[in-house]
Amino acid sequence: MVKTTIRELTNHEAQMVCLQGWVSNKRSSKALFFIELRDGSGFCQCVVDQNNVSEEVFQKAKDLSLASSVRITGQAVKDDRQIGGYEIKVEDLDVLQIVEEYPISNKAHGIEFLMEKRHLWLRSRRQWAVMRIRSRVKFTIHKFFQERGFIQTDAPIFTGAACEGTTTLFETDFYGDPAYLSQSGQLYAEATAMAHGKVYTFGPTFRAEKSKTRRHLSEFWMIEPEMAYYDLDMDMELIEDFIRYIVTDIYENYKPELEILERDLTLFENIHKPFPKITYDDAIKILKGKKDVDGKNAIQTLENDLAEVKNRIEECKKDIAEREANIAAGGMKKGAVNFNKNKIDTLKQEISKLEEKERNIPQWLESAKNFQHGEDLGGSDETVITRLFDTPVMVYKWPKDIKAFYMKRDEEDDNYVKGVDCLAPEGFGEIVGGAEREDNLDLLVERIKEHDLPMEAFEWYLDLRRYGSVPHAGFGLGFERLIMWLTNVSHIRETIPFPRYYGRLFP
RNA sequence: UGCUCCUUAACUCAGUUGGUUAGAGUGCCGGCCUGUUAAGCCGAGAGUCGUCGGUUCGAGUCCGACAGGGGCAGCCA
Structure with a gap:
């Protein structure tokens, strides 16, 4: 048995190895636990099979929670389905600490919450x-x-x-x-x-x-x-x-x-x-739509963007209305109702992001059209120009x-x-x-x-x-x-x- | 600093023209499932609706002030 890191597993195929890390996710079924381990060098799935380990080790695996620190011993097996290309068939577990409740789950969080927890977020x-x-x-x-x-x-x-x-x-x-x-x-x-x-x-x-x-x-x-x-x-x-x-x-x-x-x-x-080199004067012509880049026009591109955003908002609204009607009609299983409710929430969030764009793009268009020679390029102007390259x-x-x-x-x-x-x-x-x-x-x-x-x-x-x-x-x-x-x-x-x-x- | 959107459970969000006991998903906890990749299914617990003031018989919902956050602009890298 050799102590190694996830990144080094490629040198230890089929050998017994020991990894030292933290639980980054866990999935389970009756006689199996899938422990996703991270050790700083990478991520690796470790499989605990009830038929392969002692009662005691199996129980330890069951108790593992998110962010718990653990040493895992087992055989490194090549598995192309895995991100790092390897999987560990676990034989022994040495738990250093069981974590009560790790604040950062594998689900959605806002940037403010994550910034408060930046010291932990860095592990994600x-x-x-x-x-x-x-x-x-x-x-x-x-x-x-x-x-x-x-x-x-x-x-x-x-x-x-x-x-x-x-x-x-x-x-x-x-x-x-x-x-x-x-x-x-x-x-x-x-x-x-x-x-x-x-x-x-x-x-x-x-x-x-x-x-x-x-x-x-x-x-x-x-x-x-x-x-x-x-x-x-x-x-x-x-x-x-x-x-x-x-x-x-x-x-x-x-x-x-x-x-x-x-x-x-x-x-x-x-x-x-090669990177195109253009003068400020030419950049302004491109920005104002007076000069095309590979047949692409800045103003036209922006107007297309806006139309696309508006279309997508309509599509989302239609989708939401249909799903709401289906739920209201009744006869749907609980799982299906939840699925549809989730989908509706996702669509609503997409709409609010799109509506922000819908408010911004016309301002960018105005800024581009009214640009005066001698001004500095603003953030939106740079966006408009570089979209074309x-x-x-x-x-x-x-x-x-x-x-x-x-x-x-x-x-x-x-x-x-x-x-x-x-x-x-x-x-x-x-x-x-x-x-x-x-x-x-x-x-x-x-x-x-x-x-x-x-x-x-x-x-x-x-x-x-x-x-x-x-x-x-x-x-x-x-x-x-x-x-x-x-x-x-x-x-x-x-x-x-x-x-x-x-x-x-x-x- | 200006414009704009927002603040409801630990997290992400619904909450209709103001009206009984405030809703969902996720996470946590318990149960089921032999290969899962944000696994799935069932169950349980969880809330001073940002703060202060106002309107009203009644405010999560309307009005005002303040605080905090997102987006855009300005400034720039």
Whole structure:
């Protein structure tokens, strides 16, 4: 008998093994118990057969409850019906603790309840899969940059001033002086890039905006590469290689996790295609329906969506009415009545979600149709544009007034800057924001004044242009947004073990 | 911060134009079933209807304030 983990079972086929874990589900019949065990490395069904075990072991199996901790000894048997491909024929059980009543059942829970129980929720199958992917992506990011000669450098978390101005920051007391928690490491990355050539930072970032949306956190992680002697084109090329590298790695190595998450794999299968690169001006034309993408029109697509939603609401209502009539007619068995009542509840919930969409889509249409050149793309605008693509899209050459002060002016047209946003497909929206940086001292000073930023706070930054200024570029990637996109979880709160956001500081 | 929807059992939700004792499913507990994948079937227990105030003979239901949550927008990653 050998102590092992579920993930390692493939090396112990037909052998006696001992697994140490927790009960994640239990099903029973008269002489059989199916115990779904998780041990951190995976999930595995363990079968307790009355004919195979002692009376005592059978009774122990009967007493096991959800989340109880247990050591299970038995034979590892290959079974293709199981998710991990193996099953344990149990011979002995060693119970460490029987749990009275585990708060999280295998049924529906709301996000608020689950967040209160986040410390337990992390044990659930989907959360487990998300955290494994998070870990892998973190590793792969380091691998990507290290393989290409980048040096990882750290930006400070306490800062004396806002890096980019506008954002709301968390204020702390730093030996009597106000200090702010960092909202970006980019400016510091520019400094270390002038020391090492190619660098990246990977650290936590803090924003004190009172945003309660599925895309925002108060504390999140950012990756910010910065490269000396890079221009915007090289920057975009790097972004594309980087995203393709990560997506490919997850696709090739994390299929079981993607399966648990029920991730549609279209994204992963299309990732080899070149990412379209379009200018801001073209993006606006697409948004306003004046330019099609592969024969798909943005406004038309949105109108079709709305019609589809309305149709579906009607279908649901009809279905509900029929089921209610059938129940009222009588003569139905209790089980069938319950089934129909459940179905009606499900349909009602679907309707309330659809009605939310029905309220939102017309607003998105309005926003798209009335979009004025020079405005920044809003969340819904990004959704509208990226619905039309099946790979990430690069949008570059932005009006200077809506972008940060440090972006380099476009040599061809003074009104634009050499910035780029990488938008993820399937309506997801922005995951990367990057730019070639302004390397001319006078122009940079001018921009700081235009943005009304405190010049003295940027003196050290201006030194980078005084002493050996070179063209350079970089980008910033929101780590949790990337994970959210890869795993397709509905809320960014699920992509970090203990999320911090407006109204949430515990657990 | 603005708009909008919501708060009823441990969980997810029904509850019609205000009217006796408040409904279901799930979970927990008991029973049945030899292969289940959110198993199934039968049974039992479980509620200060978010808080405060108002209208009314009567409020889960109507009105107001407050608190908390979801969605969207803004801000952004």
